[in-house]
Amino acid sequence: MQLGKFASTEAFNPTYNRIQELGLQQHVVELDSYGFTVIPPQKVAPPAFLERMRDTVLRLCEERTGIEFDVAKNGGFGNYQAQPQRDGQFLLFYLLMADRIFEEWVLNPTLYTMIDYLMRGQQQLSSLTSFVKWRAERDGLGLHSDSPPDRDGHLPACSDVANAAYCLTDYTLANGAICMVPGSHLHCRQPSPGEGEADAVPVEGEAGSLIVWHGNTWHGAFEKQTDGLRLNVTSYHCNRRIKTQESYQWRVTQAMLDRNPPEFARLVAADDTMGWDAEGPDYSRTMKYASPADKKRFGARMGSRRAAA
Ligand SMILES: O=C(O)CCC(=O)C(=O)O
Numbered sequence: 001m002q003l004g005k006f007a008s009t010e011a012f013n014p015t016y017n018r019i020q021e022l023g024l025q026q027h028v029v030e031l032d033s034y035g036f037t038v039i040p041p042q043k044v045a046p047p048a049f050l051e052r053m054r055d056t057v058l059r060l061c062e063e064r065t066g067i068e069f070d071v072a073k074n075g076g077f078g079n080y081q082a083q084p085q086r087d088g089q090f091l092l093f094y095l096l097m098a099d100r101i102f103e104e105w106v107l108n109p110t111l112y113t114m115i116d117y118l119m120r121g122q123q124q125l126s127s128l129t130s131f132v133k134w135r136a137e138r139d140g141l142g143l144h145s146d147s148p149p150d151r152d153g154h155l156p157a158c159s160d161v162a163n164a165a166y167c168l169t170d171y172t173l174a175n176g177a178i179c180m181v182p183g184s185h186l187h188c189r190q191p192s193p194g195e196g197e198a199d200a201v202p203v204e205g206e207a208g209s210l211i212v213w214h215g216n217t218w219h220g221a222f223e224k225q226t227d228g229l230r231l232n233v234t235s236y237h238c239n240r241r242i243k244t245q246e247s248y249q250w251r252v253t254q255a256m257l258d259r260n261p262p263e264f265a266r267l268v269a270a271d272d273t274m275g276w277d278a279e280g281p282d283y284s285r286t287m288k289y290a291s292p293a294d295k296k297r298f299g300a301r302m303g304s305r306r307a308a309a
C-alpha cells in the first residue's frame with residue numbers, strides 16, 4: 001500500500017514524502033516517543049556549510065563584543081550587554097537580519113521538515129539566536145520547557161513551539177551538552193524546581209548535528225568543564241497564533257522576501273495581515289505568499305461567495 005497520497009491528508013502529504021526522501025523516519029519516531037532527536041551531520045548540511053556558519057557566528061561574536069573570538073579559547077563579554085547574561089554565557093540575537101547565511105539556514109530541508117512535521121505546517125520563526133558558552137561553574141541543570149504555559153503552568157499536548165540547535169562545536173557531557181528528560185514532553189507542564197534532574201541525560205552529538213525537540217520537553221544544560229567555546233544556532237519556532245520573540249513580520253525587507261521562496265515569507269509571517277494600522281489589512285501579501293493548501297481554501301471560499309451573490 002502506498003501512503004503519502006491520501007486526499008484527506010492533502011496538506012500533510014508533502015511533509016510525509018519529504019521525511020521519506022530525507023531519511024528522517026527514525027527521527028520523527030524519536031521526537032514523538034522521547035521528545036527529542038539528534039540528526040547526524042550528513043543528514044543536515046555539508047561540512048563547508050558548517051564551517052561557513054561557524055565563521056559567521058564567530059565574526060558576529062567579535063562585532064558585538066569588540067573582542068577576539070577563537071573556537072579553541074574561552075570567550076568574554078567585551079562591550080556586549082544584551083540580556084540574559086550569566087557566567088560563561090551570552091546569546092547573540094536577531095541572526096536572521098545579520099547575514100544571508102541564516103536565510104539559507106531556516107530553509108534547510110532537514111530543519112524545515114522536522115519543524116513542519118512537529119507543528120503541522122503552522123510554524124513561524126520566533127527567534128534565531130546563538131548560545132555562546134565557555135567554561136564556568138553552574139548550579140543545577142536549569143530544566144524548563146520552551147512552551148509558554150498557562151497561569152497554572154499547564155502546556156497543551158501539541159507542540160505550540162518547537163526548537164532546534166544546530167551544533168557548531170561537539171556536544172559532549174564535559175563540553176556542557178544540552179540535557180533532556182526523555183518522555184517529559186508528555187507531562188504537558190513545566191517542571192517544578194529541581195524536578196527531573198535525576199532523569200536528565202546529556203544529548204551528545206558531533207559538530208554539524210541538529211538536535212530537535214518538542215516545545216514541552218524538559219531540558220537544560222550541563223556545566224561546561226572544558227576550555228574553548230560551545231557554539232550553536234538555535235532556531236526557535238512558534239505556532240502562528242503566538243507572538244514571536246523577535247520582530248520579523250514587518251521588518252524583513254522586500255529584498256529578503258524576493259530572493260527567497262514563499263516558505264520563507266510564511267516563516268516570517270509576511271503572509272499574515274495581523275497588526276494593521278488605519279489603512280486596514282493588506283490581503284495582497286497573504287495571496288502572494290500563502291501555502292498551496294491555504295490558496296485552495298481561499299479560492300473555495302471566494303468561489304462560494306461568488307456563487308451565493
Ligand atoms: O543548550 C542550552 O544551554 C539550553 C538552551 C535552551 O534552553 C534553549 O535553547 O531553549
Ligand SMILES: [Fe+2]
Nearest residue numbers: 144145146219
Ligand atoms: Fe530552552
